[in-house]
Amino acid sequence: MEGPAASPTASPTEPEPVTPDPPRLPGLTLMTQSWLDATFLHWAVEPEKVAPLLPEGVMPDVIDGVTYVGLIAFRMYRIGWGPLPGMPYLGTFPETNVRLYSVDAAGRRGVVFRSLEAARLLPVATARTAFRLPYRWARMSAYRSGDEYWYGSRRREPGQPPVKSVIGVRIGSAVETPSALDHFVTARWRLHFSLGGRTVHMPNAHPRWPLHQAELLACEEDLVAAAGLPGVTERPPDSVLFSPGVPVRFARPHAVTRG
16 A cells, blocks of 8 residues: 655655555564554644754655654563563563654655653663663553553653653544554654664564554643654644554664764
8 A cells, every 4th residue: 555655855765655564574583572552642743843853864754744743652562682582571561752754865764763751771771772762761650441541651850850641542443444644653664763873774564553543531741842842732633543552573773874
């Protein structure tokens, strides 16, 4: 399925199609994990608002003239390395991230994380050290009550202003025919980030997201503003989706720009 085209100024090469099914993962699997009970909240913004927040060599990916800021809350489940089984305790925890949508000069679409809250200190330290990703240690919760899912987070940063979030959604019916926007904000097969003085992309693969409609019950948060985007979440999100989750595999990072 071909998705929406990006702006002609977004990349020197025509962006790859948006497809809900993954391309073949290049090389060996570096890391495995599952993303469970995932709630996706998205706000449309002007591309020029997020462009300064992206790493060198990537531009905002756009659909219908806008890009999106995502606030995604979920349960990380059993992070594992290579063929080793995933870790039941250290690799399992709530997570909430703020992400943007990117495309590089080769037309590869991806995401850029502005922040990632996680409830386990060792994975936070590992991700910050090995991949220079902006993980933050936080006190977090994620639980279900009937057809409602609730997520809470508060950064463990003594002496700093509190950065926190409370998100609640009520799950509705399955999305039988996802829209182009649904695929645009969920079907992402790599992340772009800076590592060792260069921009890299890290491919991932997982089954097609099983999506559900969702009603937003609560969204009280400071994460998006703290990520450099004040004012975005002062209005209701333009898209609210839920998924029971998918298993995920990552390959090693590859260079986009040379340091």
